[in-house]
Amino acid sequence: MPKSILLLNGPNLNLLGTREPTLYGSTTLPSVITSATAQAASLSMTLTAFQSNHEGALIDRIHAARDEHVDFIIINPGGLTHTSVALRDALLGVDIPFVEVHVSNVHAREEFRRTSYLSDKAVAVIAGCGVFGYEAAVAFVARRLGVGEKGARL
Numbered sequence: 001m002p003k004s005i006l007l008l009n010g011p012n013l014n015l016l017g018t019r020e021p022t023l024y025g026s027t028t029l030p031s032v033i034t035s036a037t038a039q040a041a042s043l044s045m046t047l048t049a050f051q052s053n054h055e056g057a058l059i060d061r062i063h064a065a066r067d068e069h070v071d072f073i074i075i076n077p078g079g080l081t082h083t084s085v086a087l088r089d090a091l092l093g094v095d096i097p098f099v100e101v102h103v104s105n106v107h108a109r110e111e112f113r114r115t116s117y118l119s120d121k122a123v124a125v126i127a128g129c130g131v132f133g134y135e136a137a138v139a140f141v142a143r144r145l146g147v148g149e150k151g152a153r154l
């Protein structure tokens, strides 16, 4: 079985590419997903993507990931990063390792964006690299899982 990644995007990330472009750039979410899917395949992994503007839908998708034996989750929780105990509990509940990604540098913005309900439980946190953060996350997960690129482990 190839290793599998679930790429989750939370509220408002469907607007990526058109939303506040000075902060988030001009690359759309479908484009990010197409690239990440191809990148994962090139590293002998599968990648499934899901975006929702609804906290409960994201939680349901995380629960389903356990039944699907997903190996790693990459999540940009959007604004739920700073508010959601329930999303934290879902990720801890399924016990699937995850990487937290933010397109913008959340530490260089409003004070409330410096608090994350997920970061202390994430294997890694990537912020401020623009949409390259997703590519970095997929490459990191491959190394962590010991696939692709000579099976190097982090």
Ligand SMILES: O=C1C[C@@](O)(C(=O)O)C[C@@H](O)[C@@H]1O
Binding pocket: 011, 012, 013, 076, 077, 078, 079, 080, 081, 101, 102, 103, 104, 105, 106, 113
């Ligand atoms: O929706 C988002 C996007 C974001 O997660 C990012 O990718 O930089 C940062 C969050 O603070 C914000 O609410």
